[in-house]
Amino acid sequence: MGQNDILFERAQKTIPGGVNSPVRAFRQVGGTPRFVSKANGPYFWDAENTRYIDLIMSWGPMIVGHAHPEVVQAVQRAAETSFSYGAPTEGEIELAERICELMPSVEQVRMVSSGTEATMSALRLARGYTGRDLIIKFEGCYHGHADSLLVKAGSGLLTFADSTQNAPSSGGVPQDLVKHTLVLPYNDVSALEEVFAKQGDQVAAVILEPIAGNMNLIRPTPEFLSAMRTLTNQHGSVLIYDEVMTGFRVALGGAQSLQGIVPDLTCLGKVMGGGMPMAAFGGKKEIMSKLAPLGNVYQAGTLSGNPVAVAAGLKTLEIVSRPGFYECLTGQTEKLMMGFKQAADKAGVPFAVDSVGGMFGLYFANEIPNSFEAVTKTDIEAFKKFFHAMLDEGVYLAPSAYEAGFTSIAHDNAVLDAIIAAAEKSFQKI
Numbered sequence: 001m002g003q004n005d006i007l008f009e010r011a012q013k014t015i016p017g018g019v020n021s022p023v024r025a026f027r028q029v030g031g032t033p034r035f036v037s038k039a040n041g042p043y044f045w046d047a048e049n050t051r052y053i054d055l056i057m058s059w060g061p062m063i064v065g066h067a068h069p070e071v072v073q074a075v076q077r078a079a080e081t082s083f084s085y086g087a088p089t090e091g092e093i094e095l096a097e098r099i100c101e102l103m104p105s106v107e108q109v110r111m112v113s114s115g116t117e118a119t120m121s122a123l124r125l126a127r128g129y130t131g132r133d134l135i136i137k138f139e140g141c142y143h144g145h146a147d148s149l150l151v152k153a154g155s156g157l158l159t160f161a162d163s164t165q166n167a168p169s170s171g172g173v174p175q176d177l178v179k180h181t182l183v184l185p186y187n188d189v190s191a192l193e194e195v196f197a198k199q200g201d202q203v204a205a206v207i208l209e210p211i212a213g214n215m216n217l218i219r220p221t222p223e224f225l226s227a228m229r230t231l232t233n234q235h236g237s238v239l240i241y242d243e244v245m246t247g248f249r250v251a252l253g254g255a256q257s258l259q260g261i262v263p264d265l266t267c268l269g270k271v272m273g274g275g276m277p278m279a280a281f282g283g284k285k286e287i288m289s290k291l292a293p294l295g296n297v298y299q300a301g302t303l304s305g306n307p308v309a310v311a312a313g314l315k316t317l318e319i320v321s322r323p324g325f326y327e328c329l330t331g332q333t334e335k336l337m338m339g340f341k342q343a344a345d346k347a348g349v350p351f352a353v354d355s356v357g358g359m360f361g362l363y364f365a366n367e368i369p370n371s372f373e374a375v376t377k378t379d380i381e382a383f384k385k386f387f388h389a390m391l392d393e394g395v396y397l398a399p400s401a402y403e404a405g406f407t408s409i410a411h412d413n414a415v416l417d418a419i420i421a422a423a424e425k426s427f428q429k430i
């Protein structure tokens with residue numbers, strides 16, 4: 001038994017499933033999770049001192065590479081003057097100003113500690129602002145684990161717009177609550193039009209991942225986005241862009257800057273905290289001013305705007321703002337995708353790839369999927385074999401076929417060549 005197995009067994013005694021977030025448990029792919037002992041640049045080392053090239057980068061945040069010296073120094077400096085005050089600091093203003101500069105749709109921003117808090121608070125705010133209860137989300141999009149968002153549509157195509165057929169997608173979510181969430185298929189313009197025609201005036205908010213990363217990587221069509229913006233405007237509903245994953249990852253201005261859409265509210269997390277527990281939601285001043293202490297929508301947090309997390313976030317945003325950062329990251333990620341595709345073709349494995357900025361999708365399918373349903377039809381068994389073959393070669397992919405992958409600026413040519421060499425061997429084995 002290796003040290004990872006020993007730690008996993010020990011962890012399971014005091015931590016449910018041995019992990020503090022379910023996907024870490026390797027349930028879809030099987031096997032023993034790697035317990036990380038340290039990380040640097042594009043690499044991490046496990047409890048057995050085996051080195052892996054990291055292609056999840058903490059599920060997105062570590063865009064400048066692990067333990068970037070400038071970020072480490074900023075964190076150390078901040079920590080020397082204590083870790084939390086529960087009173088405002090100048091750093092929070094600087095971070096808010098920087099976010100508003102980089103994302104012009106965000107006129108005001110409130111900091112929180114996780115993406116879940118950001119989306120949960122944005123929904124409450126949208127409901128408080130509109131005085132309506134109903135929200136629309138899309139199948140396959142994950143927005144954290146607030147009750148209103150752990151909802152699945154009733155089975156059968158005809159029931160998608162009937163929230164009375166909904167079911168909670170987690171134990172503990174009240175049946176009474178799920179009727180306030182409509183779950184529609186991603187990229188389905190007519191479903192959206194139909195729902196707005198019937199009950200648009202009851203819709204408080206539409207929330208979406210503007211480039212989905214929790215059902216592998218799925219791009220929205222321009223028609224889908226423009227219908228969503230038009231319909232929400234027409235009906236006075238709040239459009240919430242959940243950019244927790246895509247913000248500062250697909251481009252400096254997030255997915256909204258690539259799509260030319262101006263959302264009413266935006267949720268941020270991951271990169272904006274540089275790997276620290278830090279997230280935010282922001283948008284139109286008119287809506288944000290409904291938040292306490294100005295308005296009657298309550299939202300608060302002991303550790304919100306934490307000074308150490310703010311220091312990591314500010315330094316990370318400074319680094320990604322340097323000229324050429326996203327051109328380089330995007331180019332390297334595209335090069336990696338080409339390498340994966342060529343390796344699969346050589347081995348005769350049906351395979352497709354896609355990427356936006358430093359976020360990518362690998363699909364065991366002939367074509368890039370465009371909906372959750374299409375993702376579920378990709379070859380999950382082939383993915384599992386590929387995952388383990390890559391792990392044996394020292395490359396750590398997301399341990400689930402339903403997750404996007406992430407690169408960093410530290411994934412240089414030598415690292416990419418090593419990943420592609422590993423992929424060539426791995427495709428031959430599956």
Ligand SMILES: Cc1ncc(COP(=O)(O)O)c(C=O)c1O
Pocket residue numbers: 059113114115116117119142143144145209213214242243244245269270279
């Ligand atoms: C798009 C999106 N929104 C929200 C969340 C929730 O963020 P957190 O895990 O920080 O609560 C995630 C997490 O992966 C996410 O990908």
